[in-house]
Amino acid sequence: xxxxxxxxxxxxxxxxxxxxxxxxxxxxxxxxxxxxxxxxxxxxxxxxxxxxxxxxxxxxxxxxxxxxxxxxxxxxxxxxxxxxxxxxxxxxxxxxxxxxxxxxxxxxxxxxxxxxxxxxxxxxxxxxxxxxxxxxxxxxxxxxxxxxxxxxxxxxxxxxxxxxxxxxxxxxxxxxxxxxxxxxxxxxxxxxxxxxxxxxxxxxxxxxxxxxxxxxxxxxxxxxxxxxxxxxxxxxxxxxxxxxxxxxxxxxxxxxxxxxxxxxxxxxxxxxxxxxxxxxxxxxxxxxxxxxxxxxxxxxxxxxxxxxxxxxxxxxxxxxxxxxxxxxxxxxxxxxxxxxxxxxxxxxxxxxxxxxxxxxxxxxxxxxxxxxxxxxxxxxxxxxxxxxxxxxxxxxxxxxxxxxxxxxxxxxxxxxxxxxxxxxxxxxxxxxxxxxxxxxxxxxxxxxxxxxxxxxxxxxxxxxxxxxxxxxxxxxxxxxxxxxxxxxxxxxxxxxxxxxxxxxxxxxxxxxxxxxxxxxxxxxxxxxxxxxxxxxxxxxxxxxxxxxxxxxxxxxxxxxxxxxxxxxxxxxxxxxxxxxxxxxxxxxxxxxxxxxxxxxxxxxxxxxxxxxxxxxxxxxxxxxxxxxxxxxxxxxxxxxxxxxxxxxxxxxxxxxxxxxxxxxxxxxxxxxxxxxxxxxxxxxxxxxxxxxxxxxxxxxxxxxxxxxxxxxxxxxxxxxxxxxxxxxxxxx
Numbered sequence: 189x190x191x192x193x194x195x196x197x198x199x200x201x202x203x204x205x206x207x208x209x210x211x212x213x214x215x216x217x218x219x220x221x222x223x224x225x226x227x228x229x230x231x232x233x234x235x236x237x238x239x240x241x242x243x244x245x246x247x248x249x250x251x252x253x254x255x256x257x258x259x260x261x262x263x264x265x266x267x268x269x270x271x272x273x274x275x276x277x278x279x280x281x282x283x284x285x286x287x288x289x290x291x292x293x294x295x296x297x298x299x300x301x302x303x304x305x306x307x308x309x310x311x312x313x314x315x316x317x318x319x320x321x322x323x324x325x326x327x328x329x330x331x332x333x334x335x336x337x338x339x340x341x342x343x344x345x346x347x348x349x350x351x352x353x354x355x356x357x358x359x360x361x362x363x364x365x366x367x368x369x370x371x372x373x374x375x376x377x378x379x380x381x382x383x384x385x386x387x388x389x390x391x392x393x394x395x396x397x398x399x400x401x402x403x404x405x406x407x408x409x410x411x412x413x414x415x416x417x418x419x420x421x422x423x424x425x426x427x428x429x430x431x432x433x434x435x436x437x438x439x440x441x442x443x444x445x446x447x448x449x450x451x452x453x454x455x456x457x458x459x460x461x462x463x464x465x466x467x468x469x470x471x472x473x474x475x476x477x478x479x480x481x482x483x484x485x486x487x488x489x490x491x492x493x494x495x496x497x498x499x500x501x502x503x504x505x506x507x508x509x510x511x512x513x514x515x516x517x518x519x520x521x522x523x524x525x526x527x528x529x530x531x532x533x534x535x536x537x538x539x540x541x542x543x544x545x546x547x548x549x550x551x552x553x554x555x556x557x558x559x560x561x562x563x564x565x566x567x568x569x570x571x572x573x574x575x576x577x578x579x580x581x582x583x584x585x586x587x588x589x590x591x592x593x594x595x596x597x598x599x600x601x602x603x604x605x606x607x608x609x610x611x612x613x614x615x616x617x618x619x620x621x622x623x624x625x626x627x628x629x630x631x632x633x634x635x636x637x638x639x640x641x642x643x644x645x646x647x648x649x650x651x652x653x654x655x656x657x658x659x660x661x662x663x664x665x666x667x668x669x670x671x672x673x674x675x676x677x678x679x680x681x682x683x684x685x686x687x688x689x690x691x692x693x694x695x696x697x698x699x700x701x702x703x704x705x706x707x708x709x710x711x712x713x714x715x716x717x718x719x720x721x722x723x724x725x726x727x728x729x730x731x732x733x734x735x736x737x738x739x740x741x742x743x744x745x746x747x748x749x750x751x752x753x754x755x756x757x758x759x760x761x762x763x764x765x766x767x768x769x770x771x772x773x774x775x776x777x778x779x780x781x782x783x784x785x786x787x788x789x790x791x792x793x794x795x796x797x798x799x800x801x802x803x804x805x806x807x808x809x810x811x812x813x814x815x816x817x818x819x820x821x822x823x824x825x826x827x828x829x830x831x832x833x834x835x836x837x838x839x840x841x842x843x844x845x846x847x848x849x850x851x852x853x854x855x856x857x858x859x860x861x862x863x864x865x866x867x868x869x870x871x872x873x874x875x876x877x878x879x880x881x882x883x884x885x886x887x888x889x890x891x892x893x894x895x896x897x898x899x900x901x902x903x904x905x906x907x908x909x910x911x912x913x914x915x916x917x918x919x920x
Contacts, residue, residue: 597872761801
């Protein structure tokens, strides 16, 4: 709320009573959402900033965000202004009858400047080891039969348990020796930082609770401490208590009474809130007030690694021994983060506009925070792991066919991020926990429990995901020039390749990554993840397979499009897995296939895009952008502009979905029942044009890679990884 010359208005949220301010504008960048509003002669500009620092481990490890509120006079007159904001205990749990506990405090005083630890970059690839002898193979799993390829496997959550636990004594990571300059943080707050702390009284470690009576959803962490912070200046007041009481205090008096409610209670019992009010005085020129919100979890993920289940710490714990030190750094790092964010925004904007115009930037700017918001950095700076949550669709951890569509944003921003996403998948399977010959679908039924599927009971996408993980592995190795990574995982890569050799040419009935659409036999899309790998093998029988697949991909001149499944000439689908051929610079697929598909897509486009396939009217916009990336310029523009139009006109009001109806732009339906995803990281696939090699263009100009963010991305020579593999005879 904001009080202007004695009158109170609501600038965000929905408290009872005060009328709303006028909203004049909303803009967003890759890291910021900016609201511009006015009322009673003053302007309010509220900037939400969630930083993306892909080359900085320290900053990337902090699950914190900023809100900066700038108030200024619009009419040249001085206006007496007070600002109010609060958070409620609803932040701590989706179980509204859970008991909340809270505290208020301050951090430091009279500190004008302090040195910070050097930021840690992501580690460089290890030195390349000696080649693995051709006769030395290790088999990790031999079971090939699985009676269940046709459907998804439901995974109920583990029963929630009450955990009374103590934080481990942290071991701070020593200063890195890689020569990064010492950073400094500006601190103009002579009174330090004031904070409200709120947390679930009974912490449920590694738990998210399924929806039910009094429970709103499944995607909220039930452990950790939330902090709401701002500068502790003389004109600041605070208060905690029932929402109607605390908000009423500000409405009536323009100030809070600096008291704390000590009656810890259920979230829905007179809804406790934790508020700040700041007296801005007589405002003419702009006055800024900065707030930060942060979640602090000592332990972040449970992971079945080589030695069994271990509890991994949040990576930021390697830098800061306690919550308050982390807040102190983050709050006082705002000017640095603002600068880094501007650089990141500018790079994404210029590269997006070069690859697909302003409309592609409309997409990439919207996708960046959603994709990065689904990952968690854990362990230590020496051996970091990045874990990804399959938000909304089922909550799985490290889902291979979700990492795959998300991967372009990591290849573009820093390929090492893709490696540390893949590392846990390799560690678990190379330890022998997964019993099947093809790759595991995910590392756990629900985030953050990456405890594996030792019984083999995970959703089976054998062809899809074997192809996915090998393509991602090679894409990383090419971008990072890390052939040692290929050598390290040679045995299991060869095992998956052997499976593809045996099963890929005539796919049995099974689901693909679009499991909601149903299973198919002889599914054309499943050829491409598999065939893209066959050319990397040197033995004669692997070459025979490559030629067989090439022959399969030779489309008669009378055909206008590829089919959804073999022999079904009336069917078609978006051929998004063709992207891997260009991503890896393989040149496996004849240009005529690209040209044919580019000419066909506009003939079946609806108002808001091209349907996923002939079975339904809905589409997946991540796959649309994959297809656009390798299409002719006109078709590429069609895909991008239709999605950009959908963003502006859709009737859905959730965080961005990747699944929607192409006719009306609204909710997708299947068998008259609504289906839909929200806030999923797969929108990282909207960066697909930026992740392609710079030389990856069709004869019509489709595809346009960039040099990548921060010197990564697509600057590698074409086919570098595959040529190295051939030279070293590593048969992946």
